Amino acid sequence: MTTVTASTQAYAQLAGDLTVGRYAPGSRLPGERDLAAALGVSRATLRLALSRLESEGALQRSAQRGWFVPTQLLGEPPSTLQSFTEMARSRGLRPTARVIRQEVRPAGMDEAAKLRIAPAAPVIEIDRLRGMDGTPVCYDVVILPESRAAALATADLTDASLYDELRRRCGVEVHRSAYTLMAESADAELARLLGISAGAPVLVGDEVAYTSDGTPVLIGHNKYRGDAYRFEADLFRRV
Amino acid sequence: MTTVTASTQAYAQLAGDLTVGRYAPGSRLPGERDLAAALGVSRATLRLALSRLESEGALQRSAQRGWFVPTQLLGEPPSTLQSFTEMARSRGLRPTARVIRQEVRPAGMDEAAKLRIAPAAPVIEIDRLRGMDGTPVCYDVVILPESRAAALATADLTDASLYDELRRRCGVEVHRSAYTLMAESADAELARLLGISAGAPVLVGDEVAYTSDGTPVLIGHNKYRGDAYRFEADLFRRV
DNA sequence: ACGGTGAAATACCAGTTAGTCCAGTGTTAG
DNA sequence: CTAACACTGGACTAACTGGTATTTCACCGT
Numbered sequence: 001m002t003t004v005t006a007s008t009q010a011y012a013q014l015a016g017d018l019t020v021g022r023y024a025p026g027s028r029l030p031g032e033r034d035l036a037a038a039l040g041v042s043r044a045t046l047r048l049a050l051s052r053l054e055s056e057g058a059l060q061r062s063a064q065r066g067w068f069v070p071t072q073l074l075g076e077p078p079s080t081l082q083s084f085t086e087m088a089r090s091r092g093l094r095p096t097a098r099v100i101r102q103e104v105r106p107a108g109m110d111e112a113a114k115l116r117i118a119p120a121a122p123v124i125e126i127d128r129l130r131g132m133d134g135t136p137v138c139y140d141v142v143i144l145p146e147s148r149a150a151a152l153a154t155a156d157l158t159d160a161s162l163y164d165e166l167r168r169r170c171g172v173e174v175h176r177s178a179y180t181l182m183a184e185s186a187d188a189e190l191a192r193l194l195g196i197s198a199g200a201p202v203l204v205g206d207e208v209a210y211t212s213d214g215t216p217v218l219i220g221h222n223k224y225r226g227d228a229y230r231f232e233a234d235l236f237r238r239v
Numbered sequence: 240m241t242t243v244t245a246s247t248q249a250y251a252q253l254a255g256d257l258t259v260g261r262y263a264p265g266s267r268l269p270g271e272r273d274l275a276a277a278l279g280v281s282r283a284t285l286r287l288a289l290s291r292l293e294s295e296g297a298l299q300r301s302a303q304r305g306w307f308v309p310t311q312l313l314g315e316p317p318s319t320l321q322s323f324t325e326m327a328r329s330r331g332l333r334p335t336a337r338v339i340r341q342e343v344r345p346a347g348m349d350e351a352a353k354l355r356i357a358p359a360a361p362v363i364e365i366d367r368l369r370g371m372d373g374t375p376v377c378y379d380v381v382i383l384p385e386s387r388a389a390a391l392a393t394a395d396l397t398d399a400s401l402y403d404e405l406r407r408r409c410g411v412e413v414h415r416s417a418y419t420l421m422a423e424s425a426d427a428e429l430a431r432l433l434g435i436s437a438g439a440p441v442l443v444g445d446e447v448a449y450t451s452d453g454t455p456v457l458i459g460h461n462k463y464r465g466d467a468y469r470f471e472a473d474l475f476r477r478v
Numbered sequence: 479a480c481g482g483t484g485a486a487a488t489a490c491c492a493g494t495t496a497g498t499c500c501a502g503t504g505t506t507a508g
Numbered sequence: 509c510t511a512a513c514a515c516t517g518g519a520c521t522a523a524c525t526g527g528t529a530t531t532t533c534a535c536c537g538t
Contacts, residue, residue, distance in 0.1 A: 004278075005300075005301065005302055005492095005493060005494085005496065006301060006303070006304055006493075006495095007493080007494085015248075017455065020413075020475045021475060022475050022478060023478065024251050026478045031515075031516065031517085032516080033515095033516090039407040041494085041495095042492095042494060042495045042496070043495090043496085044494070044495070044496090045493080045494060045495080047517090047518090050491095052524070061517080062516095062517085063501090063502070063503090063516080063517055064501075064502040064504095064515090064516050064517055064518085065502090065503065065504085065517075066516065066517075068514095069518085081252040097517065104449060106446075132242060146345075163476075173476075174476050175475065175476055175478075176473060176474065176475050176476070177474045177476070178471070178472075178473055179471065179472045179473070179474055179475070180469050180470070180471050181420050181442065181468070181469065181470040181471075181472075182441075182442060182465060182469045183423075183440040183441055183442035183463070183465030183469070184422075184440050184465055185439070185440050185465075199438065200246060200424070201422035201423055201424050201440040201441070201465070202422055202440070203422040203442075204422075205421065205467065219494050224422070224423060225424030225426075226423060226440070229421070230419050230420065230421045231418075231421070232417070232418065232419050232420075232514065233417075233418050233420075233421070233472050234415055234416070234418070234472060234473060235415065235417075235418055236414065236415050237412075237413055237414055237415070237416075237417045244483085244484070244485085245484080246484085247484065270524070270525060270526080271525080271526065272524095272525090272526095280485085281485060281486040282485075282486085282487090282526095283484095283485070283486070283487090284485060286526090286527090300526080301493095301494095301526085302493070302495060302526055302527070303492070303493040303494050303495090303523080303524090303526055303527085304493085304495085304524075304525065305494095305524095305525060306490070306526085408528095416536075431489085440495095451507090466491085475537050
């Protein structure tokens with residue numbers, strides 16, 4: 001058992017963030033002063049952790065410039081949380097979104113529990129039909145607490161990226177999402193919206209998104225056409 | 240009946256101060272020397288009281304830093320890559336696996352490319368019908384290069400965890416997996432094996448697993464009953 | 479008078495912190 | 509193009525932290 005010193009904790013935290021892809025390969029880390037504050041540790045201690053990561057090749061230092069995540073660390077693309085919009089763009093497709101519903105209503109019990117707000121507290125529900133290059137691909141329901149995202153209640157979200165708008169208009173940054181995926185059959189209504197036949201397989205994703213301090217800020221419920229969408233992720237094994 | 244020793248008095252005093260909110264959650268307590276003086280006890284005695292509070296969860300210690308009042312919001316991201324076996328066990332179910340095929344054959348072009356081995360190099364293919372508490376849930380195909388997993392060609396993998404056996408028998412530790420998930424319809428053969436009706440939705444997962452040095456060691460192809468399995472993952476967003 | 483026990487006092491160690499100052503870098507205003 | 513400025517990591521210091529060990533003392537029942 002290794003001693004749990006502050007520096008080893010900082011090291012573990014950073015190493016985890018790196019393997020999980022929190023910092024993109026080739027990018028610069030926040031300054032030592034900011035990082036130290038974020039990790040709740042002094043700068044000297046932080047530097048111990050950074051030096052250790054450097055000796056392991058997980059980081060590269062550049063004097064008077066900053067710390068950098070090595071590009072091409074070990075080949076493959078690291079894990080990511082990519083929004084629908086980002087994914088479409090990275091494949092050279094044009095993401096679209098048609099707003100079907102956008103309203104403020106009281107939260108149900110389940111929603112309130114997941115968002116850690118009071119039952120019947122106001123939430124914003126946004127239903128959108130999302131597509132790529134005009135072809136409908138996904139029926140997307142998002143629920144946010146009004147207290148954190150009031151600006152989205154009236155914003156025009158046609159063809160917009162919700163994560164982007166959430167950051168720009170509400171200053172809310174999503175850091176982590178817990179995803180659940182399953183396969184279901186399309187009912188008549190969904191089949192009509194997505195332009196597929198009833199009973200065709202759909203990929204159903206449930207999401208709860210959190211900020212970096214662990215506060216839930218968003219519930220997502222997505223139904224993708226089975227023949228038009230694949231969900232990709234990198235998973236890491238706990239050590 | 241508890242003896243009124245100096246340490247229990249110090250403990251009671253501190254516990255009271257904590258419940259009353261004298262020290263804010265997340266804040267650091269005064270140093271042991273100051274605290275001992277304030278309570279009128281020696282440092283050794285104080286530490287008995289502190290240790291007792293720690294064991295009750297009322298305080299957290301951090302070597303060379305100080306004692307901290309726990310903040311109630313905890314909850315770091317849970318694990319990310321869980322094997323079928325681990326997932327079943329964590330839910331109190333008994334994982335089962337019936338071996339349907341287990342053979343050594345030359346790799347196809349696709350497989351060779353994904354595993355980064357020579358085309359037609361020998362690979363082990365293992366097909367298994369996996370279940371929980373006896374109910375079939377997943378049809379599972381795994382392909383490994385024989386050069387790295389020769390011991391698995393003849394091992395009895397009934398009801399075994401492949402990741403476990405890979406580690407035990409071959410010394411190969413999976414660190415990261417690239418997953419692709421999609422929804423499909425079951426064909427007649429698969430429907431028969433999983434005990435569902437043809438055309439029912441199935442969750443199809445394609446996996447390439449890597450060791451920590453980035454070498455691919457395993458291709459997986461899993462078809463889950465849509466009504467009996469959910470895939471869960473934590474995804475992180477870059478900053 | 480005996481040993482046992484809890485408390486206190488003391489000292490030292492290694493890890494941590496907050497602070498300062500420095501030289502090099504990148505950006506920007508003029 | 510240059511000068512100014514904000515920011516970066518690098519290096520260092522002094523004070524402080526809990527962790528540990530040792531010694532001394534006061535009290536108790538026998």
